[in-house]
Amino acid sequence: MLKDAKWISCQKEIETPCVIRRFNRRGAVSAKIAVTGLGFFELSLNGKKVCSDFFVPAQSDYICRRLDRLTYPISGSFRHRIYYLEYDITECMVPGENFLEILLGNGWFRQTKRIAEGELSFGDSLMCIYEIELAFQDGSREFIRSDGNETCVASYITECNLFLGEVHDMRLCEAPCRKEIPVRTADAFDSEKIELTRQTCPPDRVTESIVPRLISDNGCSKIYDAGENLSGAVGLFMDGAPGDKATVRFAEELDGDGKLDFSSSGGGYVCSDGRRQIQTDVFISDGKPHRFFPKFVWHAFRFFEITSDAPVSCITVEKIHCDIAVTSGFDSDSE
Numbered sequence: 001m002l003k004d005a006k007w008i009s010c011q012k013e014i015e016t017p018c019v020i021r022r023f024n025r026r027g028a029v030s031a032k033i034a035v036t037g038l039g040f041f042e043l044s045l046n047g048k049k050v051c052s053d054f055f056v057p058a059q060s061d062y063i064c065r066r067l068d069r070l071t072y073p074i075s076g077s078f079r080h081r082i083y084y085l086e087y088d089i090t091e092c093m094v095p096g097e098n099f100l101e102i103l104l105g106n107g108w109f110r111q112t113k114r115i116a117e118g119e120l121s122f123g124d125s126l127m128c129i130y131e132i133e134l135a136f137q138d139g140s141r142e143f144i145r146s147d148g149n150e151t152c153v154a155s156y157i158t159e160c161n162l163f164l165g166e167v168h169d170m171r172l173c174e175a176p177c178r179k180e181i182p183v184r185t186a187d188a189f190d191s192e193k194i195e196l197t198r199q200t201c202p203p204d205r206v207t208e209s210i211v212p213r214l215i216s217d218n219g220c221s222k223i224y225d226a227g228e229n230l231s232g233a234v235g236l237f238m239d240g241a242p243g244d245k246a247t248v249r250f251a252e253e254l255d256g257d258g259k260l261d262f263s264s265s266g267g268g269y270v271c272s273d274g275r276r277q278i279q280t281d282v283f284i285s286d287g288k289p290h291r292f293f294p295k296f297v298w299h300a301f302r303f304f305e306i307t308s309d310a311p312v313s314c315i316t317v318e319k320i321h322c323d324i325a326v327t328s329g330f331d332s333d334s335e
Contacts, residue, residue: 028134039107083199105296240310250301
């Protein structure tokens with residue numbers, strides 16, 4: 001699949017673009033899609049997420065990049081592979097016109113903030129490719145492929161960085177902010193040297209939800225304990241006034257005063273924009289109630305601090321990792 005589809009890219013100035021394609025069901029009885037995005041993507045159809053996968057596609061050496069700009073330069077040549085995923089979208093379709101959205105996040109593909117390892121980015125524009133297969137009652141098939149006729153909008157995610165976190169500004173969801181602009185085909189993208197391969201490894205998913213324990217409240221901020229060191233993120237509900245902000249910071253340890261200690265989670269590094277590398281998610285209200293949760297980042301932490309202009313509730317820690325079955329375990333009576 002995808003051999004006749006075209007890679008499409010969005011303006012590099014857009015931090016987290018959303019690619020839009022409208023298509024007609026034309027009486028199809030079933031449909032599936034092959035799709036991928038660089039760095040990460042989230043797929044929705046008619047406003048509904050198609051799946052619960054996180055951080056897809058799986059990381060690979062996507063395309064050729066400058067290896068002499070790394071802190072420890074590499075010489076040699078490599079093969080390049082990009083994974084795509086397939087989803088059945090029949091249940092998400094509606095009669096008549098359907099509305100496909102592919103939200104793109106930087107992931108590992110466009111990584112410009114952390115510079116301790118040098119210049120890590122593969123490219124400066126996020127991209128995607130897809131192919132929809134419609135199946136009809138008489139056994140015929142029809143294909144809808146990415147071709148440059150899509151549009152894109154700048155999403156409400158104004159910062160998306162694996163090492164620093166995400167910023168969600170829900171005020172940007174209003175219609176005047178969602179101006180659709182043309183995409184372009186990635187003509188300079190040398191796809192002939194890329195292996196497009198179906199992803200068969202299990203994706204990352206939320207595997208457990210934890211209610212954290214409040215351990216500190218000084219009135220301005222609250223510190224919580226998830227009870228274990230984990231990979232994942234924090235979700236919360238906020239119903240504030242327009243512009244109200246909730247900030248969540250993450251750490252693996254506490255210092256002697258019971259405050260977050262960032263030393264073991266990269267806090268000693270300075271990023272390209274001069275900030276210390278502190279895992280932080282920021283959620284900004286549009287005056288409506290929302291459940292906030294990051295899309296394209298995860299954090300390594302046990303403790304986290306919430307500072308908010310408005311009351312927050314329903315705080316949960318969502319563990320995220322590769323969704324594979326537990327096949328063995330270990331217990332010991334020795335500490």
